[in-house]
Amino acid sequence: MDEAKISENIEEYLEVLYRNGSNGEQVSTTQLSKELGIAPGSVTQMLKKLEDLGYITYTPYKGATLTDEGMKIAQKITRKHRILEKFLLDILKVKEENIHDQACEMEHTLSDEAERAICTMLHHPDLCPDENVIPACNFDFGSCQECFSQKDFDQVMNRKFNLLSISELTSSADGTISFIRGNEELLDEITDEGIKVGQHLKYEFMENTLTDNYSVIIDDKELNISSEMANNIFIRV
Numbered sequence: 001m002d003e004a005k006i007s008e009n010i011e012e013y014l015e016v017l018y019r020n021g022s023n024g025e026q027v028s029t030t031q032l033s034k035e036l037g038i039a040p041g042s043v044t045q046m047l048k049k050l051e052d053l054g055y056i057t058y059t060p061y062k063g064a065t066l067t068d069e070g071m072k073i074a075q076k077i078t079r080k081h082r083i084l085e086k087f088l089l090d091i092l093k094v095k096e097e098n099i100h101d102q103a104c105e106m107e108h109t110l111s112d113e114a115e116r117a118i119c120t121m122l123h124h125p126d127l128c129p130d131e132n133v134i135p136a137c138n139f140d141f142g143s144c145q146e147c148f149s150q151k152d153f154d155q156v157m158n159r160k161f162n163l164l165s166i167s168e169l170t171s172s173a174d175g176t177i178s179f180i181r182g183n184e185e186l187l188d189e190i191t192d193e194g195i196k197v198g199q200h201l202k203y204e205f206m207e208n209t210l211t212d213n214y215s216v217i218i219d220d221k222e223l224n225i226s227s228e229m230a231n232n233i234f235i236r237v
Contacts, residue, residue: 008108011077012036013046014055017066018074019132023170026063071162075135080115081107082128082135087118089129096129116153123183126165126231136163136179136234142197143180143187163234166203166214167227174202175235177218182232190229194221201235 016035021027029047033040044060051058055070066074084103088094094102119125119137124144128134140157141147150156163179177199180190195218204215212227225233 006073009046010050010053010055011073011108013050014066014070014074015077015081017056017064018071018078021065022071022074022164022168023173024065025170026059026065028063032064068162072138075162076138077107079135079137080110082132083115083118083122083125084110085128085130086122086125086134090122099129113153120147124181126181126228133165133168133231136165136181141179144182145184145187161236164237165232165234166201166216166225166230169203169237172202172204173235173237174200175237177201177233178236179234180232181234186228186232190233193223193225193229194218195223195225195229195233201233203235 013032013036016032017027020031020035029040029043032038032047033043036043038046047056047058047064050056050064050070054067055073056064056066058064081103084106085099088099088102089096116137124147125134137147138158139147139153140159141150159178161178177195177197180187180195180197182190199219202217204217212230213224214227214230216223216225
């Protein structure tokens with residue numbers, strides 16, 4: 001299906017699935033029904049439709065997980081929602097209790113160009129007001145520095161695979177570092193740790209829940225990195 005023609009209803013389902021199962025966890029019909037405010041029977045019908053479209057894998061009586069294609073769409077709409085929340089709160093000074101509903105209304109019509117402009121205005125944020133990680137953009141960049149210097153985005157290819165930040169991982173995992181987000185200062189800090197795109201990273205566990213340090217192994221070197229770094233280092237799992 002052409003991504004431009006995906007209905008708001010489908011986007012909402014995929015967004016909830018991503019919010020509850022971005023790391024491959026199964027999300028139950030009951031949980032979806034509760035969050036969407038839709039009867040379980042109607043949720044089951046939609047899940048079957050989403051599976052036919054190739055967006056999810058659905059197991060009756062157990063739940064659903066996103067496919068790679070479903071993850072791609074879910075990350076895109078989730079990114080727009082969370083960036084809009086930050087824009088509404090930080091720039092437009094909308095009351096915090098109102099930003100979620102307003103972002104829900106705006107996310108489906110926000111163009112990619114406007115999303116990119118907001119991201120630049122906000123200096124490439126990593127967290128929304130609820131402290132949830134904003135997914136990476138889908139441009140085929142290795143870092144925000146490449147984005148800074150890009151003049152013609154019509155010539156930029158979209159990334160062919162999905163990414164997760166280290167802080168989004170819920171269990172031990174490993175993959176290739178494929179994107180590092182942040183302003184020049186943060187990118188320099190990450191570089192100073194010897195971290196760069198293309199390295200193999202293995203996530204072990206959160207080292208300290210009080211300081212939010214993450215234990216990782218990068219090219220056989222053990223490191224403890226801050227939560228800010230973990231929010232902005234993305235791997236292809």
